[in-house]
Amino acid sequence: MSKTIRITKGLDVRLLGAAKPEVVETTIGEYAIKPKDFVGLIPKLLVQEGDKVKAGTPVFYAKGKERLLFTSPVSGTVTAIERGEKRVIETIRIVPDGQNEYEDFSKESLSGMSAEQVKEKMLASGVWTVLRQRPYSVIPDPATTPKCIVVTGFSSAPLAPDYSILLKGERDAMQVGVEALRKLTDGKIHLNVHSTLSRTDELLKLENVQINTFEGKHPCGNVSVQVEKLDPINKGERVWYLDAQDLAVIGKLFTEGKYVADRIIALTGEEVSHPQYYKIKRGANIASIIYNNVSANCLRYISGNVLTGTTIKADGFLSYYDNQLTVIKEGNERKLFGWLAPGCGKFSVSRTFLAGFMKNCSNTKPYRVDTNLNGGERPLVFTGEFEKVFPMDIYPMQLIKACAIGDIDLMEQLGIYEVEAEDFALCELVDSSKNNIQSIIRQGLELMRKEMGE
């Protein structure tokens, strides 16, 4: 069963520094779990500094949702628990001991297991947290049932990793993961692949899933866009989603009886000397990955891609759900008459710069970019630039404004349940008034989530 969906609106941002298809193993000196990676979560610690943990040992649980356990990706010692303002827990650092010990969750065949047993096993091992729910992008409440589950098997983001590399050899584990997910919903398991980006055999050989092939530009890899085309979310409905890499994590929980946090990530970006893939575990410190491998410029390290990623320090940790590390130049310098120049080498979608006309040229020659805002912040103006990069049947500017003023009814009417901040990243990118649109949408979603008591 296969379906092809074409996305026409959007934008592929072509940048320098794509990862070469080589996977390198590297020793990571430290791992961390950052509670901020999870939406709407208040952590309650289960370990103290100095405690020994194994891979799969619970580190904290979610306040008010006691069944949600977050477990260590590696065996080692909890070395530090760092707190920020108001004593909010920011990072729980774990230094590996090299023993690779795992908590035993026992191998089990899925065939005899009930939905509740599957859930229990996933919750106890912390593997449950690879699942997320639309709306709001929270980790799903195990007491609920989704109308369908979406597995994303590609990413269309700038410099995104090639999933055929990430998923190599994982087919069997992923099939077990699919079987596990099938216990959790009566609806379909959608597996979304792209017609040209990383169309991997590992995914196409999976059974008991509906394979949907997407065509077109970014953001066709965004869950919201995919769900809207497949089975749009109405008020009160839930869709769960996860990355194909995590499908294998679920599978291994049942076949090997342990939480295997291994994953491959891509090191990308113009400022990286050797952009390539690394085999690491979740929440790795990036220091040893970037060591001797980046330029001497003032740099920004981004866990994720340039559109939606999080800024981290040069000795920071990759975020929980990210499989990409991007390094670009900081743009903290001033340019004479920058707004007046013809602008041949600049990144611009707008045709007010010569660069905008060189679409064909830029397809072969990727852009150089930095983090400069390229202008001052102004009130939002309806220039129609958002509509060209926003592929959903939603009025983006109207929804942004509804979120900005916190009008819950209007947000609901305009489709807030169907979107996530990341869907507005391209709007933010092209916005000539330089507003932080993703954070406006995020605030709107948070308001909605609290209102609905999720």
Add this chain to the structure above:
Amino acid sequence: MRPNFEEGGKFYAFHSLFDAIDTFFLTPEKTTSTGCHIRDAVDNKRTMFTVVIALIPALLFGMYNIGYQHYLVLGEIAQGDYLANFWGNFGYGLLKLLPMIIVSYVVGLGIECVFAQIRKHEVSEGYFVTGMLIPLICPPDVPLWQLALAVAFAVIIGKEVFGGTGYNFLNPALVARAFLFFSYPIQMSGDKVWITGDAITGATPLGEMIAGVSTPSASVLDMIIGFVPGSVGETSVIAIAIGALILLVTGVASWRVMLSVFVGGAAMGLIFNAVGANEYMSMPFYYHFLMGGFMFGAVFMATDPVTAAHTNTGKYIYGFLIGVMAVLIRVVNPAYPEGMMLAILLLNVFAPLIDYYVVDANIRKRAKRAKLVSNK
């Protein structure tokens, strides 16, 4: 120098002015803080600058035409001898128009700076364009003090009271024009204002049509090139077409609005042709595009992204109705020969309503989908 203008510095009262000038020369060093880490090179300065570039052909031609009309009426050059006295025409027009542009920018930007200062904002670039549009839609003989008052009214009442660029619902340049029209009707209409010089009269093609002739005295060629009396920037179809091309190629103005204004105007013109009750109604419909401010309004005024309809579907309706109303007002209303200004202002007011129904259709669709599911 910068510290003097920062909070607590000697010249803090002028910090918005300083910022405006400073960022005019050097792009800000500000980097992205949250969300998308890279941003498009385009900013409001660039967009507004593009519009000003697009206005330049109309501006230059307007200057020349001021001189041409002046010397034509004085009998110093012959009708149709367009290039005689080239520098004389141009120089005369420059001397007439330059003071208008200076007054418009000094008054307008002055007020913008004060508001930006009070609100602790940066000075927005919107007035770059408005300040150029206002002289171009005024008759060349407008007294400068009236112009200054109109600009002040437009910036304060038309824009800043609503929060500044991006929040206004009426096109500020047209507010200035409407202010002049309704406050000084004696000076602003009739035959005296269109050609500069004391007691020189000359009717615009629109004025002649209202007076009841069958076709304007100016030839179609004159109207296309623009050698007719009229507001400074509105007369030349060719100059405006160059501007339109720039706006459309760069994507700054909405082709949806522009196209539908012309479709609307043509539709109403053809309806009048079919009725044909008087000379004006029987006039070929495309004359409307050539006369008066129709073309200028369609290209530079109706397309203002802030005051136009915001949805793509809404833009078609908005533009179409502007075209219809402009021709309707021209032909049916005997008191005022030009319908474009009022048509655009009227549709500025109705644009939010149009958008409301367009967005409402989307809301209903979503609600219907949800209902289908809950009934299943």
